[in-house]
Amino acid sequence: MQQYIIGNWKMNNTKAEALKLASGLLNRVQNAPRPLPHIILCPSFPYLVPVVEVLKNTAIDVGGQDSHPETSGAFTGNVSIAQLKDVGCTYVIIGHSERRHHHHESSTLIKSKVAAALKTGLRPILCIGESAEEREGGHALSIIARQLETDLPEDIDPTLLLIAYEPLWAIGSGHTPTLEQIEEVMGLIKHELSARRAGGAIVPTLYGGSANALNASSLLNLPHVDGLLIGGASLKVDEFWQIINASQR
Ligand code: PGA
Numbered sequence: 088m089q090q091y092i093i094g095n096w097k098m099n100n101t102k103a104e105a106l107k108l109a110s111g112l113l114n115r116v117q118n119a120p121r122p123l124p125h126i127i128l129c130p131s132f133p134y135l136v137p138v139v140e141v142l143k144n145t146a147i148d149v150g151g152q153d154s155h156p157e158t159s160g161a162f163t164g165n166v167s168i169a170q171l172k173d174v175g176c177t178y179v180i181i182g183h184s185e186r187r188h189h190h191h192e193s194s195t196l197i198k199s200k201v202a203a204a205l206k207t208g209l210r211p212i213l214c215i216g217e218s219a220e221e222r223e224g225g226h227a228l229s230i231i232a233r234q235l236e237t238d239l240p241e242d243i244d245p246t247l248l249l250i251a252y253e254p255l256w257a258i259g260s261g262h263t264p265t266l267e268q269i270e271e272v273m274g275l276i277k278h279e280l281s282a283r284r285a286g287g288a289i290v291p292t293l294y295g296g297s298a299n300a301l302n303a304s305s306l307l308n309l310p311h312v313d314g315l316l317i318g319g320a321s322l323k324v325d326e327f328w329q330i331i332n333a334s335q336r
Pocket residue numbers: 095253257258259260295296297298316317318319320
């Protein structure tokens with residue numbers, strides 16, 4: 088499976104910085120001497136339109152960092168999946184731990200967002216992951232299995248869905264699980280998806296949490312890792328480009 092490298096810019100960049108990052112990356116992609124993984128950039132909402140303009144009809148896709156499950160309505164401050172699609176997004180991150188934590192997003196809400204994205208034809212990147220306490224208590228695998236159960240709608244379209252395993256304690260911390268721990272969780276995700284959902288075997292499974300230019304190659308070489316979701320290290324074009332080039336498929 089071709090791998091995915093996703094840049095989650097979070098609440099960073101000015102418009103000028105966002106455009107510089109997008110066009111700098113595009114320049115390298117267009118001059119790349121070899122096939123590259125799927126590349127997706129997820130800017131903050133105000134910069135979606137200008138970034139889409141720069142990347143229109145290129146090999147780089149654009150995604151939203153979150154969305155509301157309803158198509159339209161009186162939801163001040165929210166953005167719908169239909170609106171993301173309307174401005175040219177093809178992906179949307181759903182259930183990121185920063186949304187779950189700071190905005191108290193429940194599994195029920197997250198599930199409805201995934202269902203809305205699948206229905207609208209936008210590719211949802213569902214983030215799941217355990218806390219430090221859950222990992223230390225030996226519950227990481229059961230937490231992941233439960234999240235797959237509670238956060239995914241009954242009917243998934245396996246050609247659209249992506250799953251990102253992001254342990255909460257690894258995000259922005261400089262710490263990552265061992266390669267064995269990552270492979271164990273990714274194997275569980277693949278097993279659960281193929282055992283319980285029609286077509287689940289083809290859903291790409293990504294790792295995220297303190298992935299960077301130094302560890303990208305060993306992470307991307309793990310058999311069950313189909314890509315990386317990158318936060319901090321996606322904000323510098325040189326480092327992000329190194330990560331992209333660490334992918335061999
Ligand atoms: P990080 O963030 O790469 O900065 O750890 C990853 C994420 O939150 O998706």
